[in-house]
Amino acid sequence: MRRLLPIFLLFLPAWGQVVAEPGWVRLLPPVVRDTAAYLTLENRGRTAVRLLGAETEVAERVSLHRDHREHRGGHTVLGMRPLPYVEIPPGGRVAFRPGGYHLMLEGLKRPLKAGERVEIALLFQGGLKLKVTLPVEMR
Template identity: 75%
Template structure:
């Protein structure tokens, strides 16, 4: 498996590794999309992911999908998270139906095959730059 990651400062520099992931291709009129990857903490202390940034969207936030029963009906949705902890030696999968990064307020339509650069931000000030392809899945 190839690892595509550029590390930028802070404790995350020595600890965080991201596996290649992808950004969901959405129709041009849709202003939000999702990004998926796996983050691994190779360090001995917890990492706290607190958000991110990208040039293609106004905001990058962490969300989790949920499924619950209300009044006998199954309700699906998603909730924003202020942060996400990655334990020492642990990993967190961002995948459909679980955690994902929301790219909110797209500044332009994305194209299949283009590369999107995300900079993930950690509480300790560390930053992790990842480059993800836009794909229709």
């Protein structure tokens, strides 16, 4: 046990480094198979943290996205781009909100209901996992 203790202590600073503020999952009609989840993540640590993805039991997969706008030929084109990660700077915050970063819950396994709570495990570089529970809301 003596040999494991110093290694274990190396991982203690990561605990509590990332804090999630309340968020929500968008309620959509039952025929829509994808939806978005929103929340704010705060990095209380001294080093940057990378969110690599997430998982939930209500969807086949969860991916990181960011909305974007392009101007082409005098028209504004709106869309989303998948991201390999989202970096949260030391002492910084990243808001996942409509029109910006969001978690795409893709391939819903069943229709979600207003007021239901969805558990999502956020997966960070280095193996840190943060579980959040978000209400399903129509906004």
